[in-house]
Amino acid sequence: MSNYETIVGFEGVYLEDSWVLGVHLEPGLAVLEVDVVLTESHPQYTAPSAGEQFCYRRAQIRFEEVSSVCWTGQGLVKAAVDATGERDFGSIDEFEVDGDSFSLEGDFGRLEIESRRPGLHLL
Numbered sequence: 001m002s003n004y005e006t007i008v009g010f011e012g013v014y015l016e017d018s019w020v021l022g023v024h025l026e027p028g029l030a031v032l033e034v035d036v037v038l039t040e041s042h043p044q045y046t047a048p049s050a051g052e053q054f055c056y057r058r059a060q061i062r063f064e065e066v067s068s069v070c071w072t073g074q075g076l077v078k079a080a081v082d083a084t085g086e087r088d089f090g091s092i093d094e095f096e097v098d099g100d101s102f103s104l105e106g107d108f109g110r111l112e113i114e115s116r117r118p119g120l121h122l123l
Helices: none
Strands: 013-026 029-038 055-064 068-072 092-098 101-106 109-114 119-122
Touching: 013 068, 013 092
Parallel strands: none
Antiparallel strands: 013 029, 029 055, 055 119, 068 109, 092 101, 101 109
């Protein structure tokens, strides 16, 4: 179950088939590097590349003004390596929003973050 679509900037994305490439934490900041799926309703959508099922774009999900982070289950699953040699840590199976509390879960583990609303930044 996810309700991330309520966050401004996350309209027209489908995180359940997006790939987490890395998670970076530092004081006050949490960043997920992702290959995000853009749906046809997203203004930057293009037809999928040859051999791809979806329109993927490299992006960052950035949580700023982080006051608390709890990351459990990290390291339980090793990164998968695709045909190009790129590593990923699975998809975002759940992204729940409750005020300034955010819970994300997938093969990368479970992240519980207290911060201001995250932003999705296409690269």
